[in-house]
Amino acid sequence: MATIIARHDPVAFKTQAIHVQAGPEVLRYTPVGNPLSFEQMLALRQPVQVDDPEQFELILANLGVSADITFRWQQRDFRLLVRQQRPDLDDEVLKLLSGYVPAHELRLPLLTLMTELAEELLLETEQGWLPGRYQEVWLPTPYADTLPSDRNRWYSLSPHQGSARAVLCRELNLLERPRAYVHLPTNSLQLVYHMHLSVPRCADLSALHADESLDVQSGQLQAQLDRQRPDLYLAELVDNQFSGRLFTLVKGELIEQQHPHLLLSEAFAPQTGWVVSESHSPWSYGTAPP
Secondary structure, three states, rough: EEEEEEEOOOOOOOEEEEEEEEEEEEEEEEEEEEEEEEHHHHHHHHOOOOOOOOOEEEEEEEEEEEEEEEEEEEEEOOOOEEEEEEEEEEEEEEEEEEEEHEEEEEHHHHHHHHHHHHEEEEEEEEOOOOOOHHHHHOOOOOOOOOOOOOOOEEEEEOOOOOOEEEEEEEEEEEOOOOEEEEOOOOOOEEEEEEEEEEEOOOOOEEEEOOOOEOOOOOEEEEEEEEOOOEEEEEEEEEOOOEEEEEEEEEOEEEEEEEEOOOOOHHHOOOOOOOOOOOEOOOOHHHHHHO
8 A cells, every 4th residue: 555755735847948959979958938837848748850860950848867777786787667657658668767857957957867866766774764875965855754764874876877979958068978869759858867876785675666646636746655566676687688577676585577568668769869769668679778
């Protein structure tokens, strides 16, 4: 049964469309136009096309950020994925932890990602919930009032690898070198930050995912935690390729999950130049993102 771990009034989300100029070595994006509500942004997420995937100019509906997190447990390598049902695309996928970038953080999208990770990536031991750090910066603690933390230990996220091609917001170079792709079916730009997760030595670690939804009756946003459906999955990697095996982590034990109908999100589909044209990817594609 799901437990509500936070309630708050929905903040009016505002973002902006972005003008993208893509060339062989550099992609530059610039916020344009008036602020957009979430509904207005969704209305702009209509399929687009480009003639040359290496060089083009477009106005896109939004900027999104994702964390491509690798994790080593019991001498095995994994990638962290979460389950998402997508009624608009009539599918269910495993995707990277991700979020939409609001207008005030379009120049610093890594800040949005830090908030998303603090809200969605939940690691528990018998001593409490592990707070998180990205390099030397502590992540927010959105559930401090309901999920008591381990006072002596934390998990750490560190940059794992950077893209060979540069991404700029106006003239500001994103030094973390995220991978960038324009997703044609949703008219959006996605930045993928590659990270490695390190955890303290503990034999009883559990990995869970918190999901946020709107409670129609109260009008509040509710963050829920369901121990029966952790929804944070460890996809096994062998030589940096998916083995096809999927696990949850409960009190230090890897529990294999069956996934006969699950697909991977578009982040794992083939990328040509700056462009991804598929809405999802089968497990048989098998390779990690470039």
